[in-house]
Amino acid sequence: MPLPEAKPPDGVTLFKQQCATCHTTNLSDAVRQGPSLLGIVGKSAGKADGFRYSTGFAKADFVWDEARLDAYLANPQATVPGSIMAYRQPKAETRAAIIAYLKELN
Secondary structure, eight states: OOOOOOOOOOHHHHHHHHTTTTOOSSSSSOOOSSOOOTTOTTSBTTOOTTOOOOHHHHTOOOBOOHHHHHHHHHOHHHHSTTOOOOOOOOOHHHHHHHHHHHHHTO
């Protein structure tokens, strides 16, 4: 009997596996290496209260949307020069699932 086809992980699972070490999705947990991503879609970049941003983000002048998040997750330093985030996600479908989850948090 063949095994059932593996189901791809959803955005919540991917976020927990790949992002939650550095980011929270609420404002009650202590700030981690990165800012909380609660309500990130539609927020101005580099402006979260209580978080000290890198030089690149201190100069950022844009609002997070799906396209900007996608580009940033693919290559943070190319999207925001001076960003110190080391994570890069080359798979478009993984980025899309994480972004879909982040949109649910708005």
